[in-house]
Amino acid sequence: MWLIYFFKMITFNQVHKRYPGGYEALKNVSFDIAEGEMVFLTGHSGAGKSTLLKLIAAIERPNSGSVLVNNQNIGALKGGALPYLRRNLGIIFQDHKLLFDRNVFDNVLLPLQICGFEHRESGKRVRAALDKVGLLKREKSNPIALSGGEQQRLCIARAIVNRPSILLADEPTGNLDAAYAREIMAIFNSFHQVGATLLISTHDESVLQDSGVRRLVLKEGVLQ
Amino acid sequence: MTRAFAQHLGVLRAVLRRMFSSKLAGSLNILVIGIALSLPAGMYMLLQNAQGLVAQLSGTPQISLFLNMDAKTEDIDRLHKQLAQHPAVAGVEFVARAQALEQLKQGTGLSDLISGLQQNPLPDAFVVHPKPGDAQSLDALRGELAKLSKVSEAQLDSAWAYKLEALLKFGRLAVLILASLLSLALIAVTFNTIRLQILTQRDEIEVAKLIGATDGFIRRPFLYFGATQGLFGGIMAWLIVAASLLLLNRQLGALSQLYASQFTLHPLSFGDSLSLLLFSVYLGWLGAWLSVARHLSQIEPH
Numbered sequence: 238m239w240l241i242y243f244f245k246m247i248t249f250n251q252v253h254k255r256y257p258g259g260y261e262a263l264k265n266v267s268f269d270i271a272e273g274e275m276v277f278l279t280g281h282s283g284a285g286k287s288t289l290l291k292l293i294a295a296i297e298r299p300n301s302g303s304v305l306v307n308n309q310n311i312g313a314l315k316g317g318a319l320p321y322l323r324r325n326l327g328i329i330f331q332d333h334k335l336l337f338d339r340n341v342f343d344n345v346l347l348p349l350q351i352c353g354f355e356h357r358e359s360g361k362r363v364r365a366a367l368d369k370v371g372l373l374k375r376e377k378s379n380p381i382a383l384s385g386g387e388q389q390r391l392c393i394a395r396a397i398v399n400r401p402s403i404l405l406a407d408e409p410t411g412n413l414d415a416a417y418a419r420e421i422m423a424i425f426n427s428f429h430q431v432g433a434t435l436l437i438s439t440h441d442e443s444v445l446q447d448s449g450v451r452r453l454v455l456k457e458g459v460l461q
Numbered sequence: 462m463t464r465a466f467a468q469h470l471g472v473l474r475a476v477l478r479r480m481f482s483s484k485l486a487g488s489l490n491i492l493v494i495g496i497a498l499s500l501p502a503g504m505y506m507l508l509q510n511a512q513g514l515v516a517q518l519s520g521t522p523q524i525s526l527f528l529n530m531d532a533k534t535e536d537i538d539r540l541h542k543q544l545a546q547h548p549a550v551a552g553v554e555f556v557a558r559a560q561a562l563e564q565l566k567q568g569t570g571l572s573d574l575i576s577g578l579q580q581n582p583l584p585d586a587f588v589v590h591p592k593p594g595d596a597q598s599l600d601a602l603r604g605e606l607a608k609l610s611k612v613s614e615a616q617l618d619s620a621w622a623y624k625l626e627a628l629l630k631f632g633r634l635a636v637l638i639l640a641s642l643l644s645l646a647l648i649a650v651t652f653n654t655i656r657l658q659i660l661t662q663r664d665e666i667e668v669a670k671l672i673g674a675t676d677g678f679i680r681r682p683f684l685y686f687g688a689t690q691g692l693f694g695g696i697m698a699w700l701i702v703a704a705s706l707l708l709l710n711r712q713l714g715a716l717s718q719l720y721a722s723q724f725t726l727h728p729l730s731f732g733d734s735l736s737l738l739l740f741s742v743y744l745g746w747l748g749a750w751l752s753v754a755r756h757l758s759q760i761e762p763h
């Protein structure tokens with residue numbers, strides 16, 4: 238258990254986040270997540286879960302305190318270094334952020350294009366990722382034609398195709414029924430098995446019950 | 462083929478696909494740019510031709526001295542000597558009136574008309590080759606020679622060439638102004654095209670930023686689009702100029718037959734054509750760059 242002091246992947250140090258308008262979304266939040274750990278982030282709607290995940294990806298910046306990812310201080314990151322931080326993160330957004338002007342395959346291809354993967358190699362990787370989430374047969378479909386659960390799995394495929402060392406998921410089982418939710422948790426588990434670090438926000442109690450996974454609980458912006 | 466190169470090719474392919482995804486809109490833009498560029502390019506081509514003509518004619522200025530009809534052989538000999546010794550004259554030739562008529566008969570299509578004449582209407586003449594000098598000194602020499610006795614008229618053959626030269630200077634300025642204004646218009650057209658593209662691709666840009674795209678990656682397709690559109694516009698302008706030249710030359714051919722002289726317009730030189738294309742590529746790229754710099758930073762993911 239002492240290993241956490243050597244292999245910290247994500248560290249929050251007395252982080253405050255105040256949105257323009259004055260609302261304090263996070264108050265004095267501190268925690269560590271070790272490399273290869275899987276952690277749930279729970280709390281009521283509006284508790285600050287999305288805000289916390291956005292701070293890790295530098296989509297929002299803390300007003301005070303520090304956020305470290307892989308020992309890099311995100312707050313001090315120069316604009317030019319930001320893309321390379323994000324390439325190391327797989328993010329599953331609460332609002333999906335899928336692109337409906339292209340098919341399933343090309344949605345998953347985008348992160349590889351951004352990293353400059355070779356054509357043949359990237360094709361292989363996209364199919365492997367789609368296979369993992371069970372969407373291989375739908376590669377030619379437009380994401381708009383997919384069900385809610387399938388869209389969610391497409392988001393996961395896009396997040397993992399680049400084999401990031403950290404996976405952030407914002408309410409990935411949000412509006413899904415229990416069977417779909419279990420399927421998706423199984424995918425995360427398999428990713429955990431191969432050594433990735435996962436932070437999954439959820440308010441879905443059914444997902445949490447049986448697992449012995451560590452939980453971070455937010456309440457009105459304060460870590461419990 | 463290196464990986465980076467393949468990537469750039471991929472972007473270019475995507476750009477072309479987007480440009481002609483709507484054939485009409487893509488072609489219209491290119492046509493507008495082509496017409497805008499063809500105006501100064503065409504005017505430039507005409508100026509170049511006129512310039513060539515002026516150089517040809519004013520390269521060897523001559524003064525023609527026409528003698529009075531009553532000039533005798535002694536007068537002619539005296540004049541010949543006088544002219545040959547003049548310090549501003551490099552050389553002098555005598556053209557007898559009979560010889561002049563013969564030349565006129567052969568040199569133009571007017572032989573029938575001339576054969577019908579009762580008597581030779583032409584006077585004897587001297588062709589004076591002045592030493593090199595500017596327009597003013599040539600004109601002064603012409604004035605001086607005109608006052609010699611038995612000389613009825615002295616004509617500086619290159620006078621109109623000097624006037625044309627001044628006119629050309631004015632024309633070049635007009636082309637420059639026109640080219641500058643139309644270049645601005647071209648930049649504005651590209652600026653706006655790219656602005657609309659950025660707006661319609663807002664989602665894609667936002668997602669790309671979120672999953673680690675560098676600014677360069679996001680900018681690239683827009684810059685390529687601007688440059689490619691500029692290139693096609695430049696090619697269009699070149700084709701418009703070339704087609705106009707073909708029409709003009711056909712018309713000139715008919716005219717030349719009437720006047721029994723050979724004159725055709727020369728097309729834009731290889732260097733000028735290349736400059737036109739490079740310039741239009743640059744303008745398109747610049748318009749896109751300005752637009753991207755202005756609008757891309759406004760899209761921040763949240």
Ligand SMILES: Nc1ncnc2c1ncn2[C@@H]1O[C@H](COP(=O)(O)OP(=O)(O)O)[C@@H](O)[C@H]1O
Pocket residue numbers: 256257258260261262280281282283284285286287288289763
């Ligand atoms: N961009 C924003 N501007 C202002 N307030 C915001 C913004 N984003 C979130 N908030 C507020 O911050 C609080 C936490 O939001 P969020 O992190 O989305 O919570 P959760 O994801 O747990 O539902 C909410 O009260 C929300 O209204």
Ligand SMILES: [Mg+2]
Pocket residue numbers: 286287288331407
């Ligand atoms: Mg949320």
